[in-house]
Amino acid sequence: MMKLRKVLVAVLTIAMIAALSGCGKQDNTTTDNEETTSSPEATATPGTEETADTTESPAQDLSGTITITGSTSVEKPLTAMIDEFMALNPDVTINYTGTGSSAGIADTLAGANDIGTSSRTLKSEEEVDGLKEVVFAYDGIAVAVNPANPITDISTEDLAKIFSGQITNWSEVGGNDASIVVVSREGASGTRDAFEELIKLEDAGGLLEDATVVEGNGNVQTSVAGNENAIGYVSFSFIDETVKSINVDGVEGTPENAKSGVYPLSRPFLFVYMEDKATPAVQAFIDFSLSEEGQGFVEENGGIRID
Amino acid sequence: MNNNAYKENLISRRKEYPEKVFKGIFLLSALVSVLSVIAIIIFVFSKGLQPFFGEDAYSFLEFITGLKWDPGNDVYGVFYMIVGSLLATLGAIVLGVPIGLLTAVFIAELAPKELVAFIKPAIELLAGIPSVIYGAFGLGVIVPIINEISPTGQGESLLAVICVLTIMVLPTIISLSEASIRAVPKSYREASLGLGASKTQTIFKTVIPAARSGILTATVLGIGRAIGETMAVMMIAGNNIGGLPTSIWSKVRPLTTNIAMEMGYASGRHQDMLFATGVILFLFIMVINITLTKLTGKLGDKGRSK
Numbered sequence: 001m002m003k004l005r006k007v008l009v010a011v012l013t014i015a016m017i018a019a020l021s022g023c024g025k026q027d028n029t030t031t032d033n034e035e036t037t038s039s040p041e042a043t044a045t046p047g048t049e050e051t052a053d054t055t056e057s058p059a060q061d062l063s064g065t066i067t068i069t070g071s072t073s074v075e076k077p078l079t080a081m082i083d084e085f086m087a088l089n090p091d092v093t094i095n096y097t098g099t100g101s102s103a104g105i106a107d108t109l110a111g112a113n114d115i116g117t118s119s120r121t122l123k124s125e126e127e128v129d130g131l132k133e134v135v136f137a138y139d140g141i142a143v144a145v146n147p148a149n150p151i152t153d154i155s156t157e158d159l160a161k162i163f164s165g166q167i168t169n170w171s172e173v174g175g176n177d178a179s180i181v182v183v184s185r186e187g188a189s190g191t192r193d194a195f196e197e198l199i200k201l202e203d204a205g206g207l208l209e210d211a212t213v214v215e216g217n218g219n220v221q222t223s224v225a226g227n228e229n230a231i232g233y234v235s236f237s238f239i240d241e242t243v244k245s246i247n248v249d250g251v252e253g254t255p256e257n258a259k260s261g262v263y264p265l266s267r268p269f270l271f272v273y274m275e276d277k278a279t280p281a282v283q284a285f286i287d288f289s290l291s292e293e294g295q296g297f298v299e300e301n302g303g304i305r306i307d
Numbered sequence: 308m309n310n311n312a313y314k315e316n317l318i319s320r321r322k323e324y325p326e327k328v329f330k331g332i333f334l335l336s337a338l339v340s341v342l343s344v345i346a347i348i349i350f351v352f353s354k355g356l357q358p359f360f361g362e363d364a365y366s367f368l369e370f371i372t373g374l375k376w377d378p379g380n381d382v383y384g385v386f387y388m389i390v391g392s393l394l395a396t397l398g399a400i401v402l403g404v405p406i407g408l409l410t411a412v413f414i415a416e417l418a419p420k421e422l423v424a425f426i427k428p429a430i431e432l433l434a435g436i437p438s439v440i441y442g443a444f445g446l447g448v449i450v451p452i453i454n455e456i457s458p459t460g461q462g463e464s465l466l467a468v469i470c471v472l473t474i475m476v477l478p479t480i481i482s483l484s485e486a487s488i489r490a491v492p493k494s495y496r497e498a499s500l501g502l503g504a505s506k507t508q509t510i511f512k513t514v515i516p517a518a519r520s521g522i523l524t525a526t527v528l529g530i531g532r533a534i535g536e537t538m539a540v541m542m543i544a545g546n547n548i549g550g551l552p553t554s555i556w557s558k559v560r561p562l563t564t565n566i567a568m569e570m571g572y573a574s575g576r577h578q579d580m581l582f583a584t585g586v587i588l589f590l591f592i593m594v595i596n597i598t599l600t601k602l603t604g605k606l607g608d609k610g611r612s613k
Contacts, residue, residue: 181461186568187378187548187577196379209375209549212463212558215541215568226451229460 063091064281070104070117073190074269076301077137078117084297085288092281108272114282118270119194121261130274136289137269137303140236140258141195144221144243146228151175153247156264160199162231165208170229182211183223183232191217191302195233198265217302233265235302255304269303351589355582365576370583375549376565378577385584387551391465391559392591394552395540396533398469399476403533404526406473407480412510414481415488434478442542445471450543457556463545466555471539476529483528487521488514527599531592537563562588 068078075098082094099107101118105126108116122133143159145151154162154173161167162180171177184207185192201207212230214223220232225242232243236255239245245253251263258266271286288294295305359367365383373384410430414423449470450462457464491514499509515522545558546568552559566581566588573581 179460184548186546187376187573193379206377206380207548210547210558212461213546213548213560213568215546215571219542222446223463226446227454227461 061091062089062281062284064093064279066092066094066115066279066282066285067113068094068096068104068115068117069099069107069113070115070272071101071119071269072098073101073119073139073194073267074117074137076190077269077298077303080297080301081285081289081294084293085285088288089281089284092285094285105272108274111274111277114273114277114279115286116272118272119267120270121268122270122272130276132273132275132278134271134273134286134290135268135306136271136286136294137298137306138255138258138266139194139269139303140253140255140263140266141191141198141233142236142239142245142253143248143265144224144232144234144239145246146224146230147242147244148228149175149244151246153250155249156199159248160201160204163196163199163201163207163211164204165210166204176229178229181227181230182208183220183230184211184213185217185220185233186213186215191233191235194267195265198267236304237302258304259306269298348589351582351585354579355584355586358576358579358583365580370580371587374551376560377548378569378573378580381576383580383583384549385562385565385587387549388560388562388565388584389587389591390551391544392534392561392563392588394465395468395472395544395559395561396530398465398555399472399533400526400530402469402473403476403480403529404522407477407525407529408484408515408522410477410481411484411488412515415485416510416514417506430478430481433474434482438475438536438539439542441471441475442539445539445543453556459556461545461556461558463543463558464556465544465552465559467543468540468559468561469555471543472533472536475536475539476532479532480525480529483525484518484522487518487525490521491517523599523602527596530595530599534561534591534595535563535588537561537567540564541567562591 068082075096078096082096086092086094101120104113104116105118105122106116107113108131109126109128118133119139122131143154149170151170151174158167158173162173163182163184165182167173167180169177169179185195196202196207212223214220217234217238220234221238221240221243224230224232234243236245236253236258239253247253248264251257253263253265257263261268271289273282273286290306295307299305358365359370370383370385371389372386373382374387375382375384376388377383410426414426418426445467449467452462453464453467454460454462457466495513495517496509499513500506504512540561541564544561544564546560546564547558548560550557562584565584569577570581
């Protein structure tokens with residue numbers, strides 16, 4: 001019996017070692033395989049990129065450094081575009097610093113950057129000769145309530161009062177006699193920043209402390225769908241049959257209304273630059289942002305395409 | 308016999324080389340976890356303590372006693388989160404330990420074999436369910452129920468968190484308690500029964516006290532699970548941005564969910580503050596582990612000396 005067990009142990013040990021070394025070998029072969037399969041791809045991709053380059057920007061061999069400062073709200077689609085553009089044009093370096101829209105525009109006017117970004121329209125004193133503005137995306141936020149809620153319209157003032165806790169009952173804005181359940185987003189959310197800015201929540205005293213905070217548009221949708229008295233805000237794409245989008249100041253929240261600017265909870269994402277100072281690289285980057293590929297990044301990051 | 312011993316000697320000599328190799332493998336395996344702990348401590352603490360030092364340092368006192376978390380306005384207070392985390396854990400333990408202990412006693416001492424064969428796999432399955440499923444269950448079932456009965460009209464609350472955490476700590480508490488109850492020598496029970504004690508008296512006066520060290524360990528691990536749980540509670544806690552919880556209907560924002568919710572796109576000081584939240588959480592778990600390990604040791608000794 002003892003002997004048998006020892007033999008068994010020995011056999012198992014050998015088996016284990018064999019298995020371990022077998023694993024190693026297998027790993028090797030798979031990596032080899034990957035290498036051999038990936039190498040033709042690697043040779044293929046630069047080829048396609050080159051052709052894309054020649055079609056998109058006739059001025060080949062772009063080089064130089066582009067400095068972009070301004071709005072932080074545009075960060076996600078913009079950095080996605082920058083990464084792709086720099087991969088396509090290895091000689092171009094783009095630096096982006098989020099400083100806020102006003103600072104970005106002021107930098108452009110002072111010549112301190114190559115492109116300024118803004119998530120609001122220009123004020124009249126900012127519109128000077130030679131300054132060119134290009135809208136590369138729109139941002140729209142829908143106000144979502146439960147489908148059982150009779151409310152169909154709300155003003156931005158009332159939204160600010162609801163989200164700051166000054167209005168706590170739906171009857172105060174023409175709804176049922178029920179307390180309002182406020183659903184907001186986590187502190188780092190760009191949608192939250194934009195929403196609070198657009199309804200001027202800071203002037204009304206900031207977000208209600210007891211508001212439910214959830215992570216991501218999807219969870220806002222679920223929370224509002226699950227509670228008859230809830231109100232939240234989401235990107236347009238998150239409105240479906242489980243939640244109801246209500247009009248704001250009498251305007252329906254649609255991408256069309258957001259683009260035309262009549263919907264209050266919308267804003268353009270702008271590039272501003274001095275036309276006479278624009279280098280070929282700057283022009284190429286702006287063209288890229290408006291191209292099918294650039295607009296794809298806008299859509300991917302929750303924005304509304306310009307077309 | 309002699310022949311056998313010779314053979315064994317031969318085998319042991321032949322085995323020496325693999326012995327050494329395996330010793331090395333064992334040591335390497337042990338080092339992985341130790342080095343991981345050290346690396347995590349260094350990383351979390353160096354990142355998390357950064358905002359409290361240097362120029363424009365954030366007051367640590369404000370951080371630890373603050374009642375509002377508003378990164379947009381540079382306000383970072385975690386006291387209400389600490390309270391929320393502790394209350395949620397306390398609630399889960401207060402409900403979970405008695406239920407778990409009684410279940411363990413039932414399985415180990417009272418239930419017929421056929422029933423045990425049904426209950427045990429169910430509990431093991433409960434332990435294996437991913438926490439996000441618990442969260443989805445809480446959001447889909449528990450929150451709507453609380454919606455109906457809560458005076459605030461909202462289901463995301465401390466109560467919902469306690470309900471889900473109670474279910475989540477049960478498997479840990481049950482399986483460890485059961486093992487320690489089964490480890491109580493049969494002679495204890497026989498002596499107790501022989502002295503005329505009833506079955507229930509035997510369980511509560513003899514078996515459970517003898518097994519208390521294991522039960523306490525089960526509780527510690529349950530606390531660890533409850534305070535560290537993230538995904539499930541994030542979906543049902545409400546995660547309010549400020550204010551102490553005043554009742555079981557209040558929303559809470561446990562420390563864990565604060566980190567998980569905002570780490571994705573926080574940057575600069577905001578991110579450092581999330582690491583600082585992690586430091587607090589880490590300290591909590593360390594304190595809980597150390598005190599209760601000591602407590603278990605003490606009680607275990609007492610149980611043995613008796």
